[in-house]
Amino acid sequence: MRMLLSLAACLILIASVLAVFPDEAYQIDYHHALLGFPQQQTTFFHQPYPNSKASLIYTLSERGVIGAVNPKDGSLIWRQFSSSNSTSTGGFLKAGEGQNTVVSATSDIIAAWSASEGRLIWESKARGGKIKDLEVLESNAIEATDGVKDIIAVVEHGQTYVKRLDGKTGKALWTYADER
Numbered sequence: 198m199r200m201l202l203s204l205a206a207c208l209i210l211i212a213s214v215l216a217v218f219p220d221e222a223y224q225i226d227y228h229h230a231l232l233g234f235p236q237q238q239t240t241f242f243h244q245p246y247p248n249s250k251a252s253l254i255y256t257l258s259e260r261g262v263i264g265a266v267n268p269k270d271g272s273l274i275w276r277q278f279s280s281s282n283s284t285s286t287g288g289f290l291k292a293g294e295g296q297n298t299v300v301s302a303t304s305d306i307i308a309a310w311s312a313s314e315g316r317l318i319w320e321s322k323a324r325g326g327k328i329k330d331l332e333v334l335e336s337n338a339i340e341a342t343d344g345v346k347d348i349i350a351v352v353e354h355g356q357t358y359v360k361r362l363d364g365k366t367g368k369a370l371w372t373y374a375d376e377r
Contacts, residue, residue, distance in 0.1 A: 231273055232266075233258030239290040242268070245313040247295045255299050255312070257290040263301050263310060275315030279303040293333035293346040298364070300348055302328040307350055309367060319367035326354030333364075 239257035244250075245265070253274055254266045264276035279288070279301060288303035297312045305323040310316065330351040345364040352358045357375040362368065 232256065232262050232264045232276055233260030235259075236288070239288060241290075241292070243292040243299065243312060244295075245297055247297070253312070255290060255292065257288050257301055257303070261288065261303050263290060263299070263315075265312070265315060277310060277315050277317070279306065279308070289328070289331040291331055291333045293364075294335060296346060298345060300331065300333060302331040302350065304328070305352075307331065307348065307362065307367065309348075309364070319365075321362060321367040321369075323350070323352045323354070326352040326358070329353050329357070334361075 235256035235258050241255055242252040243255050244252050252268065254268050255264070256266070257263050257279075261279040262276055263279060265274040266272070267274055288301065290299060290301050292299045292312060298309050298318060299312050300307065300309050302308075305326055305328060306320060307323070307328065308320040309318040311318060328350055332349045334347045334349060347364045347370065348362040348367075350360045350362060352360060359373045359375070361370045361372075363370055
């Protein structure tokens with residue numbers, strides 16, 4: 198009995214020593230095999246349900262993988278590969294406050310995903326153009342239908358276009374071409 202207690206105490210000490218080294222602190226190393234290395238500019242906390250107090254970490258990796266991670270234990274909630282098969286850094290991932298949608302833009306494809314389960318809601322192609330910026334409209338002057346906010350995208354294809362997309366369907370509501 199005494200030998201078992203000594204062995205248990207040794208195992209507890211070894212486990213605590215091997216836990217986290219100071220040089221490993223603050224390293225982002227969750228699920229590199231499943232997501233890839235997360236891009237800092239596309240990684241954020243967001244509440245998947247408006248009434249929820251819990252948040253998830255959403256990211257777009259350098260491999261073009263979009264995913265949600267539970268910050269409490271690092272478990273992967275969902276992941277999706279972007280349709281553009283982009284493996285270079287870049288792209289955008291945004292979420293509107295108080296809605297169950299995250300919007301991604303990689304290469305020439307804009308897509309909306311269910312924030313809670315990762316299901317594809319809609320997808321819109323920029324037809325040969327490259328997406329230069331993406332924003333979710335948060336203005337109080339613009340009423341969101343059914344809690345879904347519209348998207349503004351800046352697309353470059355010979356000249357620069359600004360498009361407003363319906364947040365519910367992904368259809369272009371209007372397009373403005375910069376003639377300069």
